[in-house]
Amino acid sequence: MTIDPQRLLRDLFATAIAAAHPDQVLADHLPADRSGKVIVIGAGKAAAAMAAVIEREWQGEVSGLVVTRYEHGADCSKIEVVEAAHPVPDDAGERVARRVLELVSNLSEDDKVIFLLSGGGSSLLALPAEGISLADKQAINKALLRSGAAIDEMNCVRKHLSAIKGGRLAKASWPASVYTYAISDVPGDEATVIASGPSVGDPTTSAQALAILEHYQIDIPANVRAWLQDPRSETVKPGDPCLARSHFQLIATPQQSLDAAAERAREAGFTPLILGDLEGESREVAKVHAGIARQVVLHGQPIKPPCVILSGGETTVTVRGNGRGGRNAEFLLSLTACLKGLPGVYALAGDTDGIDGSEDNAGAIMTPYSFARAGLQQLDAEAELANNNGYGYFAALDELVVTGPTRTNVNDFRAILILEASAQ
Known part of the structure; x- marks a missing residue:
């Protein structure tokens, strides 16, 4: 031959690509009972394709909002799909991140949230922390991308400059149940690193984020330094009670x-x-x-x-x-x-x-x-x-x-x- x-x-x-496509991997991981009302949110390059699977497979009431990279959308009729920039965030990503956070706030114990997560979510779900502008995040992100920093280092910084990453999305959703289905794009498949872990506890610290920026000699404005030195910049840590109803499952890995x-x-x-x-x-x-x-x-x-x-x-x-x-x-x-x-x-x-x-x-x-x-x-x-x-x-x-x-x-x-x- x-x-x-x-x-x-x-x-x-x-x-290799087909083995990780949502059409091939998501449905088998969804619960057997798909009859209830569900709010769907998502972020990443696969988010729209994942949302299309949910619309096809879920038998109950479905609504929600996901953000994906420009030109990565999919045809969805119940779940809104918004496109934003990657790898450097833009104002579209900031606006949709704010809407996602509002969508999961003020929920009850009876509410169920499905969170569709994949690589690229860190820049697509871009909501700067208090006192930090989108321009600040863009400049730091560009510098990190040029520096040679590893993905876990970049995401450590991103988490501590964010109002939605590092477990903060799960905290905002409490006491609703959150079911995260994730496609891994990081070595080791660490949940805390995939898209900067919006729905899981984060073991890294603000001091580590600051040390990474200093190691790569990245200049940061005074307001960013002040935030990273402020206790409020700390992410949600593993074991926090607000994570008790947050569940995480990998559906595809490298x-x-x-x-x-x-x-x-x-x-x-x-x-x-x-x-x-x-x-x-x-x-x-x-x-x-x-x-x-x-x-x-x-x-x-x-x-x-x-x-x-x-x-x-x-x-x-x-x-x-x-x-x-x-x-x-x-x-x-x-x-x-x-x-x-x-x-x-x-x-x-x-x-x-x-x-x-x-x-x-x-x-x-x-x-x-x-x-x-x-x-x-x-x-x-x-x-x-x-x-x-x-x-x-x-x-x-x-x-x-x-x-x-x-x-x-x-x-x-x-x-x-x-x-x-x-x-x-």
Whole structure:
């Protein structure tokens, strides 16, 4: 059987995305009794698609409001869908966050709230804390995104500058019952980190948030510093009585998507090696992947070709240049620079939400010929990497992966396909 490596890589990516789509995963987690009245709220790149499932599956009275990223909406007739900005919040996100908070306030013990949560919720549900402006949050968010801070560090800061995150949504909903259904986009699937944990207790502190800002040398105005030094900035902590009626359930994780891709690889005759959720600088993570790929090609270790190396997680990019590209294009450009056209090695890196950073592509594909083809166009991989120009590099090669919004998000997906020598 002849294998088209690029087609198989795209198939693996599509399989990973499908395994985490609300249409596939949400209904099975809803309660058996779906006859009562329910208020639905939600935030994240999958929120609208999740709301559409609730409308389809719930048999009782349904109403509510969810916010998703621009162009990530879905057709809903009972639940209002509002679109806002990501990864830097805008006034639309602030307005809808205020409405969501009002919607769940003043409820009774008899009320039931379903909270649909997915990656991107931190910026989409943007309600600044007392004395902090949206402009303050936007500036700090932009600085964090450029700093190379990890997602848990960014969300620690976001929680302590928010009037709705870090368990505050659950506190506002008390004494109603809150059922959170979440799609994880963070390493470790920590409920406190996914979209900054609006409905769960938060173990981090305001002092830690301030320390993170200082570590990354992010300038903050006096009002932000004063708020973080104010006891009122503390989030709702685990064990708080207001969380007693708040329930949290994961419905999709990055690992489930990696497992689905691994099974598809086996069906195609490739042995999978799953490295799991990874963090760190994209270019450095790529160097580790390159080392493993080279060892497989040269020595058949730790697995023999034909095989595929799979990983997920959320890497970071410390912006040094003026080029275009998200963390997946950065990863793949670094991988290309390391492997320099190693025969038989193909790779895809993409964000499962369909958007790599703030670009219009999900990611890109590298072939054994990418390095040489770029050289013919006077494109130097190392120089483009120094300029953070992964998008420009792979656009010039016509090797971008464009899916459009997928309406789910289990973070990054990386697959390195290694052929047998006889198949190269």
